[in-house]
Amino acid sequence: MNAWYPNAARMLLLMAPAMLGGCGPYVEPYRYISLADTPGLQQVEARQPELSGLYFAGDMPVRYELRRPGYAVEIMVPEGSYLPAIELSIDSADLRLVPADAEVPPAPIFCGAWYPDPADPARLQFGWSPNCDSEPPWGLTFFVTDDSGEQLGEEKLRFQLERNGWLVLVDAV
16 A cells, blocks of 8 residues: 555545535626616716725726716725625714614615715715616615705715626635
8 A cells, every 4th residue: 555545634634624615616697786877977087996805806886976066975995895885974073873664675685775874974884685686776865964854955876786807716615
């Protein structure tokens, strides 16, 4: 019997639980929130997302601007986000972004939610589950207020999910 045989058998016995336990590649289409159907919204920047494990991706909108009399809102796809999300920020320190409910048809699972920035009321984030099975179009509404809470504007963003490449991640223990 060869000297390597017992070591190879031990190695296979040690690796088998890891391989049978589900460690391996996780492949899923990469999706992002597209605001292309929102009137008055201007796309400012498009480029390929910089994500580890993202393949075959092309340019996509990563920054938009919404200009209104008295304020401007910048909307960006967050860097490093593997899930569909957008970040909103307003150009004035004395203005606030206040989220309203997302306009999403009923679905059996969680679809999306607003995440206000507790440290900065001029910033909001919205996250979406790529597994949500409700049909578009979807909408987001937020309000622009001043420090006293007086409403200066109401904004409605129409969005849908777009595919852009494939995520290949390794699920390892």
